[in-house]
Amino acid sequence: MSVQAVVFDLDGVLIDSEPVWEEVRRGYVAGHGGRWLPDTQERLMGMSTEEWAAYIASDLVDGVTAEEVAYTVIDQMTQRYTEGLPLLPGAEDAVRRMARYRPLGLASSSPRALIDLVLGKLRVESLFQATVSTEEVEYGKPAPDGYLTVAARMDVPPGRCVAVEDSSNGLRSAHAAGMTVIAIPRPAHPAAPDALALAAHVAGHLDELTPELVEVVHR
Template sequence: MPVQAVIFDLDGVLIDSEPVWEEVRRAYVADRGGRWLPDTQERLMGMSTDEWAEYLATDLIDGVTAEQVAYEVIDQMEQRYETELPVLPGAEAAVRRLAEYRPLGLASSSPRILIDLVLGKLGVSSLFRATVSTEEVDRGKPEPDGYLTVAARLEVPPGGCVAIEDSSNGIRSAHAAGMTVIAIPRPAHPPAPDALRLAAHVAGGLDEVTPELVASVHR
């Protein structure tokens, strides 16, 4: 099956947002007398809004609701992005390069308001034919729901898609959907070895991700 679409993740692929998420959520937990556990950040990566808000409200902080956590944390993230967007090297060029090659989708664990804000500030909103937040599907990453929904909206089979991911849960999600995965690990939060083995190719950065590479790794 030829490549019919390319699907980007957002956090850790187009923007270096995980450190911002971690800083904001750590401070939020600390300000409310909560406890940040050694595996908290790894657990949070890939969770949908409902999932991470429930986790913070239930496991880390007392006396808050998941709805309150989600609203307040997302509001702080929006303010941070408005001030300074942590764009990764080659992000805009990679999106434009691959948009000329195949239709683009995006499957992100970020809430819808942040997806739209980031793509708008990058100036690439119109290049994505379908974008999905995992808050809009039943289950977040590593489950395949987000990627399957993007493929359906693009009207292409999952097996015809190449996904670009950085995290363990993201790689597992795209692979579980039946997609070919190009991994671009982030040094601060490298994927687990078993997850990385699911990727068809491991790239050092977005500049390596060309139409030629996408076509060559697709299975």
């Protein structure tokens, strides 16, 4: 049962975007007189646009709609990315290295506009056979919808895919889809032990992601 595809997450795997998301969303909540709760950032990680915008509008800020939240936050994220991508070390090399090995997919909680902006600025959009935003499926991570959809679009069984993830909800999502998972957790947002245990391998950085490693962990 050989590997047929490698599926990347975006936030926290290719770009160090979680601090930017947190800063922008915290700023939005504070600017509207809202309350940022101790577990807010952890809860938001992996949510689709519809889910996190609704959470902010219903639980953190009064007097705004989910649509207003999403529009303002995504607009600010677009501006930040346009000014400069928080690219993680080895990201572009890892994408190009794995693209020479197998077809690539991407399953991200970011909205479609930001996925396309990031891949375009990296000049790697043509290397991905399929990309899916969780705003395009029914449920965000930790549900498996995004990973199942990208596998279907690539016409590859999920069990023949290896996913590269960092967050607790992302690891749970890829594992629930039936994929072999390689974890590259971010020190600033460490994955929960039970989620990390779902990974077939835990790597320290993207330079460790090689075809040889993928072949070994998928056996």
